[in-house]
Amino acid sequence: MRQNxxxxxxxxxxxxxxxxxxxxxxLTLRAVDAEAGVPTGTSSNYxxxxxxxxxxxxxxxxxRLTPGxxxxxxxxxxxxxxxxxxxxxxxxxxVHTAMLELRLEATRRPELQSELAGFQGAELExxxxxxxxxxxxxxxxxxxxxxxxxxxLIVDDLTVPGLLDPHPVEGLIEAMVERLLPERPAD
Numbered sequence: 001m002r003q004n005x006x007x008x009x010x011x012x013x014x015x016x017x018x019x020x021x022x023x024x025x026x027l028t029l030r031a032v033d034a035e036a037g038v039p040t041g042t043s044s045n046y047x048x049x050x051x052x053x054x055x056x057x058x059x060x061x062x063x064r065l066t067p068g069x070x071x072x073x074x075x076x077x078x079x080x081x082x083x084x085x086x087x088x089x090x091x092x093x094x095v096h097t098a099m100l101e102l103r104l105e106a107t108r109r110p111e112l113q114s115e116l117a118g119f120q121g122a123e124l125e126x127x128x129x130x131x132x133x134x135x136x137x138x139x140x141x142x143x144x145x146x147x148x149x150x151x152x153l154i155v156d157d158l159t160v161p162g163l164l165d166p167h168p169v170e171g172l173i174e175a176m177v178e179r180l181l182p183e184r185p186a187d
Contacts (some may be wrong), residue, residue: 020094138181
């Protein structure tokens with residue numbers, strides 16, 4: 001297998017675009033080559049098979065979705081952080097759509113499901129730890145509930161964006177933060 005990290009990253013970025021646009025059925029090594037504008041067969045020099053490509057796409061999404069310093073600039077306010085998350089999702093729609101496709105594909109591929117569960121579990125635990133260490137309001141369960149609520153909001157924003165038009169997103173996020181991550185735990 002070839003080891004040029006820049007070429008591998010470019011091929012994975014192309015694969016993300018193909019997966020987001022065409023879905024799992026459209027993701028082939030040949031389609032990735034075409035999207036990346038490289039000679040046919042290039043991807044097969046970097047990925048042994050489609051299963052390996054799927055796993056590497058999963059890990060590339062983390063690189064693409066990790067917040068930059070500007071997204072984590074303090075002082076920390078949960079509502080502001082979640083609005084920045086939504087803005088990043090909208091800027092990186094194809095990456096989030098590809099992640100949804102990977103989730104669907106994982107329902108049919110046990111090896112991908114195992115990889116995805118480990119990957120997503122580690123991400124969730126890291127987010128919980130960061131939230132609590134930053135001293136933001138709420139407890140562990142509240143952070144998990146917020147994760148689930150934001151995931152639902154993001155899925156709807158990605159797949160049927162007009163659905164939430166009658167419900168301003170900023171107000172929804174503010175209500176989620178107030179109800180799920182109160183400054184003081186409920187008695």
